[in-house]
Amino acid sequence: MASSEPPTFYFIHGALHDATCWTTVRSSLSSHNFPTRAVDLPSSGGRAVTSHLEDTAFVRQELETLVLHEEKEVIIVTSSYGGMVGSNAVSGLEAVTRRTRGEKGGIIHFVFIAAYVVPLGKSLLDMTPEPPAILAPDPMDASRVIVVGPEKVFYNDVPANVSAPWVARLRPQAVATFMSKMTATVEEGGVVPCTYVVCERDAAVPVRLQEGMFEAGRGVSGAEWRVERMGTGHSPWLSDVEGLVGLLEKVAGR
Template identity: 35%
Template sequence: MRFSTFAFGLVASTVSALPSTPRDLLPTIVFTPGAWHETWAFDMVRGNLSVLGFPTEAVALPSVGSTNASVGLAEDTAALRAELTTLADAGKDIVMVVHSYGGLVGSNAVEGLDYATRAAAGESGGVIMLIYMTAFASPADASLLDALGGVALPWFDYSDDGNFVTPTDPKTIFYADVDDALSAEAIAGLKQEPARIFTDDATFEPWNNDVEVGFFFTLEDQAIPYATQVAMASQFPSGYFSQTFNSSHSPFLSMPLEVATAITLASTDALLKKLL
């Protein structure tokens, strides 16, 4: 589903009508990139959300660009968890948006930091929704490679020692519908990844532990096929928030306005569910 500029305008009008200081009322949107990507990936979406008054953060993953083969999912999880903890302890409502490999990072990091768990412990703040944007929602004790059937994808380019991975043909795999100039910049910004991120296991299933979840589907995705996305989301409880984009693996670059609008709608859904 593509959202129009008119729809974005309606959302902006609604947000601007909120009492006094919207940034104090709206949740903080925390982005987690996928493999090979740094936080620049979300700059355009964050800019659109800023116009609407949403505070945003994007977490840099230690594995991206690392030359240390031992850095993996645990280190990435710790980095995201530190940011979530800081925000939650400040009493902030949080909507997480995770992309691709970032799904495993987000799943692991959210444990104990969701709003309901913190409220039960007498604490304010916490994650009110975790959105998987064409992201891996892997069962506990399963890795990203397990989700791929145990076989590395043909476009995984391993270093000679097998310790690091880079993607071949990222234009086709990640950015097929992204403007050529922008996709060239994105490709230039990609970094190597330690191979272990693909074999480290998920440790937590948010959807089975009362964490509100959502999924953004991408129909033309060459990295995670639509059918695979649907299969992963089938684990979620009924009534989860979803939006579908006629995009490649990177809607945050090809349709940032539409993604920002969808995040706004998801945030509204999460806030309403929090109050019920």
């Protein structure tokens, strides 16, 4: 049986960001009695990593604490690159699978917010016909990348004075994370319902690419996939908090 407690939202940020981007969304959910957690990925901020799998291992450790030890039901919420990291960390923690063994807790839903749905054996760069023009080598370290014109790429639907603090918080991203291959995916398991949130004014991940990844993921999975749309840029956690929170509460069944 499903838990009577509300599920825990577990947030995974995108490349170049950190966990603080979810603060307002988490605060709103908390006020509605939803517990939340958010991760700071090792690859964002200058730490040397060799692949996205180091981020996945970090996420997996936290998910195992939530699921195996605390027996929580978890909704994973991802943005951009975070979709790749989170999807690679789910296998074996699915709530449906655990219930068949009489175990409590598990992943009950996965949310991609303009996030990368990367197939088994593929990399993030495999999803684009050529390296994104929005990225450039970090002049301080060629193993990392920075974003060109972040205020137009990530925050094109908010005023400059609103985006400025977030532009200042951006950190270099390890380029190796875009080149490593997926070793597991949420859609391959076929038992975790997924929601893809298309951000219709996104300047970082084109809408056509978002829609293509949703269709491809749905084609693999035997689980339920649904699509939602927001009239925002790449960062609805900043430009439409109320709308995003409402969507997440809908996912949680409220």
